[in-house]
Amino acid sequence: xxxxxxxxxxxxKGSATIGKAVKIVGQIFSKEDLYVDGDVEGTVExxxxxxxxxxxxxVHATVKAREVVAQGTVQGNVEATEKIEIRKDAKLVxxxxxxxxxxxxxxxxxxxxxxxxxxxxxxxSKPQQSAPAPVAAAAPNNKP
Amino acid sequence: MxxxxxxxxxxxxxxxxxxxxxxVAPSGRQPFPKRHSxxxxxxxxxxxxxxxxxxxxxxxxxxxxxxxxxxxxxxVSFITNLGHRLYSEDFLQILSETFGPEDTVxxxxxxxxEYFLRQALDYPEGQFDGVLVWDVLEYLEPALxxxxxxxxxxxxxxxxxxxxxxxxxxxLDAVPFYTFRIQETNTxxxxxxxxxxxxxxxxxxxxxxxxxxxxxxxxxxxxxxLREVIIKV
Numbered sequence: 001x002x003x004x005x006x007x008x009x010x011x012x013k014g015s016a017t018i019g020k021a022v023k024i025v026g027q028i029f030s031k032e033d034l035y036v037d038g039d040v041e042g043t044v045e046x047x048x049x050x051x052x053x054x055x056x057x058x059v060h061a062t063v064k065a066r067e068v069v070a071q072g073t074v075q076g077n078v079e080a081t082e083k084i085e086i087r088k089d090a091k092l093v094x095x096x097x098x099x100x101x102x103x104x105x106x107x108x109x110x111x112x113x114x115x116x117x118x119x120x121x122x123x124x125s126k127p128q129q130s131a132p133a134p135v136a137a138a139a140p141n142n143k144p
Numbered sequence: 145m146x147x148x149x150x151x152x153x154x155x156x157x158x159x160x161x162x163x164x165x166x167x168v169a170p171s172g173r174q175p176f177p178k179r180h181s182x183x184x185x186x187x188x189x190x191x192x193x194x195x196x197x198x199x200x201x202x203x204x205x206x207x208x209x210x211x212x213x214x215x216x217x218x219x220v221s222f223i224t225n226l227g228h229r230l231y232s233e234d235f236l237q238i239l240s241e242t243f244g245p246e247d248t249v250x251x252x253x254x255x256x257x258e259y260f261l262r263q264a265l266d267y268p269e270g271q272f273d274g275v276l277v278w279d280v281l282e283y284l285e286p287a288l289x290x291x292x293x294x295x296x297x298x299x300x301x302x303x304x305x306x307x308x309x310x311x312x313x314x315x316l317d318a319v320p321f322y323t324f325r326i327q328e329t330n331t332x333x334x335x336x337x338x339x340x341x342x343x344x345x346x347x348x349x350x351x352x353x354x355x356x357x358x359x360x361x362x363x364x365x366x367x368x369x370l371r372e373v374i375i376k377v
Binding site for chain 1: 233
């Protein structure tokens with residue numbers, strides 16, 4: 001097994017998981033990383049965390065997260081404050097707002113892409129948690 | 145069917161896939177191969193048409209650009225790095241899904257045409273400031289082609305520009321499926337996979353007729369015997 005596939009298998013490690021035999025209709029608010037390999041309809045928010053839609057995952061929802069990785073099917077608008085990855089064989093239909101986007105060859109995407117600068121931290125007393133990603137899409141053919 | 149030497153590097157198509165087994169179908173249509181599958185031949189080309197397209201949107205930002213070639217990392221990066229909003233449509237994928245991979249349903253069927261337009265080009269009037277059409281119009285039968293060109297005229301803002309590619313050799317039997325990736329404002333990275341027979345081939349006169357309702361049409365003939373066409377709406 002290659003390093004790449006090991007990395008991808010372990011992507012959901014430490015995350016809350018919605019398994020592939022599970023269907024949820026409604027609102028999901030997550031305060032930890034979330035791995036969705038089942039069906040979700042409604043809204044999904046993981047504002048400070050990573051949302052992974054697994055290869056069996058089907059999400060018909062408005063999605064907001066810090067980072068979104070699509071391996072399965074997503075239908076709905078997606079807002080990812082840091083970045084979104086649309087992996088090979090993933091299907092995403094909807095409008096995207098994000099700071100960075102990575103689209104692998106073989107992914108299907110229909111919709112619009114808005115690259116937005118992350119807002120600077122307000123107040124000035126709190127240190128920034130992490131440097132904002134540059135306003136640029138990622139390098140071509142990037143595969144982990 | 146292998147292409148003769150000069151054709152091997154010709155721009156064509158925005159799709160890729162397995163090389164077809166056996167000759168191109170007499171109907172002129174091959175099933176659209178799965179994108180990004182199979183072996184590909186790549187090359188880098190200067191494109192005056194692309195340069196002209198970007199000249200018209202240079203010094204502006206926040207424009208809305210439609211790319212009919214499907215989403216590729218390079219095109220998304222290039223357009224968004226210029227400060228524009230990009231809409232992506234995988235036109236040939238939708239064409240295949242609507243009319244069948246082997247075009248068993250007639251592209252002249254008005255109901256099917258309307259359905260296709262809803263799937264691929266359902267946008268408000270004047271939505272776009274530019275369209276990268278690439279070569280997808282060569283895949284269309286006359287009735288569907290006219291309907292698509294009509295719709296493009298509606299959804300593109302007046303005085304905006306579209307870039308489209310057409311082969312200039314009207315004796316071609318088969319051309320590859322291509323994926324176009326923008327490298328620079330005047331340079332394209334082109335990936336070729338498989339072959340198909342173009343549904344229609346165009347000369348200058350037929351192109352002028354096709355776009356007669358538009359503001360202007362400007363041709364650039366490449367050494368690869370391809371017409372790069374800039375259409376002003």
